[in-house]
Amino acid sequence: MKINRLFLSPLLFFCATTLMAQQTATLECDIEALLDGSDPADVCVFLENPDVNPEDFTLEVEVGEEITWSGVEPITIRKIQHYGGKKIFGYDPEGEGEIKAKPNKKTDGKPYRYRIHFKINNTGKNYKIDPIIRSR
Secondary structure, three states: HHHHHHHHHHHHHHHHHHHOEEEEEEEEOOOOHOOOOOOOOOOOEEEOOOOOOOOOEEEEOOOOOOOEEEEEEOOEEEEEEEEEOOOOOOOOEEEEEOEEEEEOOOOOOOOOOEEEEEEEEEEEEEEEEEOOEEEO
C-alpha cells in the first residue's frame, strides 16, 4: 500500500500541473460587421475577457505553458505573427482553425506583440487583431 501512495502522489501532481499549464484565447466577432468593413478591434472580443478591448487582451503565461488560439464558428485562426518585443516562439505558429504553441523564452515583463491572422469560413479576406502575451 505504501508503494502505491509513493507512486501515485507524484503521478497525480504531474497530471494536475500538466493539465493546468495551458491558456486559451477564443476569438468571437460580429461577422456581419466584419464583412461590412468594420475594424476587427471594434467588433471582436476574446471570450476569456470580453470586457477588454481585444488589442489590450493579455495572456500571462509561464515558459513552456501551452497556448491555444481558436475562433468561434465561422472564424478560422490561420497564423500567430510576431511583430514586436522579444520573440518567444521558435517560429510564427500557423494552422487551419486552432493553433497551439508554447513560449520558450521570458518576455522580462515587456509585451510580446503579435497579430492573429484569421478568416471567416476559411475563405476570402484575411483579418488581423493584435493582442499581447507576457511570459515569465
